Each structure stands twice: as structure tokens, then as C-alpha cells.
Amino acid sequence: MAHIQLKNISKTFGNHTALTGLDLDIADGEFFVLLGETGAGKTTTLRMIAGLEKPTEGQVFIDGVDVANWGAAERDVALVLQQYSLYPRYTVRENLEFPLKPKIRRLPDAEIKDRVDRAARTLRIEHLLDRKTDRLSGGEMQRVSIGRAIVRKPRVFLMDEPLSALDAKLREALRTELKNLQMQLGATFLFVTHDQIEAMSMGDKVGVLNHGRIVQTGTPHEIYNNPRDTYVASFVGSPPMNLIDGKLVDGRAVMAPLNFELPFAGGAKTGAAADGRPLVFGIRPEDVYLETGAPVEARIHDVENHGVEKILTLRVGDAMLRATVPARTDVEIEQAVRFAWNPDKVVLFDKGSGINLRHAS
Ligand SMILES: Nc1ncnc2c1ncn2[C@@H]1O[C@H](COP(=O)(O)OP(=O)(O)OP(=O)(O)O)[C@@H](O)[C@H]1O
Numbered sequence: 001m002a003h004i005q006l007k008n009i010s011k012t013f014g015n016h017t018a019l020t021g022l023d024l025d026i027a028d029g030e031f032f033v034l035l036g037e038t039g040a041g042k043t044t045t046l047r048m049i050a051g052l053e054k055p056t057e058g059q060v061f062i063d064g065v066d067v068a069n070w071g072a073a074e075r076d077v078a079l080v081l082q083q084y085s086l087y088p089r090y091t092v093r094e095n096l097e098f099p100l101k102p103k104i105r106r107l108p109d110a111e112i113k114d115r116v117d118r119a120a121r122t123l124r125i126e127h128l129l130d131r132k133t134d135r136l137s138g139g140e141m142q143r144v145s146i147g148r149a150i151v152r153k154p155r156v157f158l159m160d161e162p163l164s165a166l167d168a169k170l171r172e173a174l175r176t177e178l179k180n181l182q183m184q185l186g187a188t189f190l191f192v193t194h195d196q197i198e199a200m201s202m203g204d205k206v207g208v209l210n211h212g213r214i215v216q217t218g219t220p221h222e223i224y225n226n227p228r229d230t231y232v233a234s235f236v237g238s239p240p241m242n243l244i245d246g247k248l249v250d251g252r253a254v255m256a257p258l259n260f261e262l263p264f265a266g267g268a269k270t271g272a273a274a275d276g277r278p279l280v281f282g283i284r285p286e287d288v289y290l291e292t293g294a295p296v297e298a299r300i301h302d303v304e305n306h307g308v309e310k311i312l313t314l315r316v317g318d319a320m321l322r323a324t325v326p327a328r329t330d331v332e333i334e335q336a337v338r339f340a341w342n343p344d345k346v347v348l349f350d351k352g353s354g355i356n357l358r359h360a361s
């Protein structure tokens, strides 16, 4: 088990900067998810913790010790990758034993057997132990790769998009299993993904990485409800948060180019939002609702049926707005409807910087 800290890490490859001033603090036993788009620097971050890459600047601490001069083996971390690298001509049991066989470890045979059996039981692959790995399904292979990490009993598990090659159903099942596994082992997990649903459903904490910088770190709840800026607001959530340009006029929210108005629950949140300052209003689709007599008229531009709910695209002038409504809502394309929003759920962002006013003050 271990506590991991990254302090002011920067990494450049030639003249390309992959990471800038990165600070991370992952508590012992935490399931931490690093979320970012492709090229954000996620793999680079993992490789630096694993000791496969050196930071250009900054320090990596494991349990308070600066590990700059420690090789990958000494760091005692296990890296699980998207592309599982199993030995195809060997059985599952042999694949699981392999990380325990090097001479330096010198584990007694009984101990090796015990660890392999235990990992197989945990991952529910006992019935596969004598099978060759090239006869396994994708999900089974990924379980075996995770098993290869577990048997080592590492201090830290580093997982680089381990579920992204699997189909949707399997991905969902393994998400739950991995989360359970982490709680059972009480181990520190750093899990990397570009999938915001994975991040929100698995993480105790989520760090959002954008172009090599951490934009926000927090619980999934904090990140979802109080995104630090418009980047996080539009990256997390599906469909994403609606972002509409506007300003406050006498305590009312006025959408600038479109000139429609919605009620706004003022109070503490408006502190920095002086009248007329250019703002972006953020509202989640589930906080927009249709109601006869509501303040603004829109046309139904599109309807997506998702089973329990529908996602409507509303058109006001030439602006689009998403609303998540119950599936029983009966609407047709081009129908005129009236909508409002939950004024308590509106998030204000500064138009120039994109920063959430609650974070700026
Ligand atoms: N060895 C390298 N040499 C040069 N550039 C590199 C090297 N490794 C990574 N990069 C660059 O650093 C940036 C971050 O790469 P990284 O692999 O960490 O991204 P990522 O977030 O893991 O992306 P993905 O989701 O596609 O895996 C990218 O622009 C990448 O091209």
C-alpha cells in the first residue's frame, strides 16, 4: 500500500511539452482516476511513476520517499495496459506464475501456488487455469493480465485504459469488478482513462488532465456539479453541460445574443458577477425542463430516445440547448415548446477565462 505524490512535474520530449507543473496527491488505498483526452499526458504520467520515464523537472514520491534514483523494479508498482501482453503458448496458470519466478524473488513453490490460486479466485478465472491464453476471450485475457499484477502484491496498481479494448457490456462488468477488487485489496489504484463515465463511476477522486495540466481534482460529485471551468463542464457529463453566453441584468439571466431571459437564483454565487459582465451560463441537461407557461419558447430540433429518458435538442433562434426529459414526454420535431431551468443549478463562468466564478473567488 502506498501514498503517491507528484510535485511540480514537467516532461518534455524534444521541443514538445507533454506535462506542465503537474501536482498529484493520491492517498493510500485510494482509487484515483486520471481523466483526459488523447495526448493529454496520461500514459506519460503513469510511466514516470512506474520508473520507465524520467521527469524533466519535479519529483515523484512514494510513501514520502523521493524515488528519482529508483529503477522500475525497485518501485514495486504494477502496470496494467490496454493491450494485454500474455504468453500465448502458455496456460493461464503459467502466465500468472511468471511474474513470481525470477530468481531475485525466490518465492517458495507453495507460496507461488497460494498466490496464483488466490488471484484466480478473486478474478473468477479458476476454471481457466489450465487453458492456453490464446483460447481466451478479450475479457478473460484482461482478467489474466490483472491477475499477473495482483500476484505480485505491488504497492501500487497503475492501470492504463485497461478496459478500452473490451465491448460495452464487458467493460461495464469489469468496471464493477475492478472497483470491488480495489476495495478488497485496500490497494492504491491509479487508473487512467479518456472515458468520463468510467472516471465518474469508478473514482474516489478524479483528476482532469488537459494538455498536460491538471485542470481540476475532486470527487466525481464535485467535478460534475461544480466544474472548475468550461473545459471540465463540457468534458464531463453526457450529454455535456449547456453553455450559453449572457450576462446578469438586475439579477436576471439574460442570454446575450439571443435576448431571452431566465430566472436566476442570485445570492452568494453572484458575488463576482457584476451587472453586465460577460458570462457563460452553465446548466446540465437534466436541469432544463419543459413546462406550459415557462418563460422561453423553443422548437424541438431533435429527439433521441434512450429508454428511460429522452434527450431533446431545443432550438432558440440559432442556439441549441439539450434537455433530458422522461421518456413519456411526447414531442415532435419542430413542435413549439416552452422551457425553463432550475435556477439553483446554474453555474456561472467568466466569459474571458472560462473559470467558474465560485472557484475564482
Ligand atoms: N517518447 C515520446 N516522444 C515524443 N513525444 C511523446 C513521447 N511519448 C509521448 N509523447 C507525446 O506526449 C504527449 C502525451 O502523450 P501520452 O501518451 O502521455 O498521452 P495520453 O494521454 O496517454 O494519450 P492517449 O489517450 O492517446 O493514450 C503526446 O502529444 C505524445 O505525442
Ligand SMILES: [Mg+2]
Pocket: 042, 043, 044, 160
Ligand atoms: Mg495513453
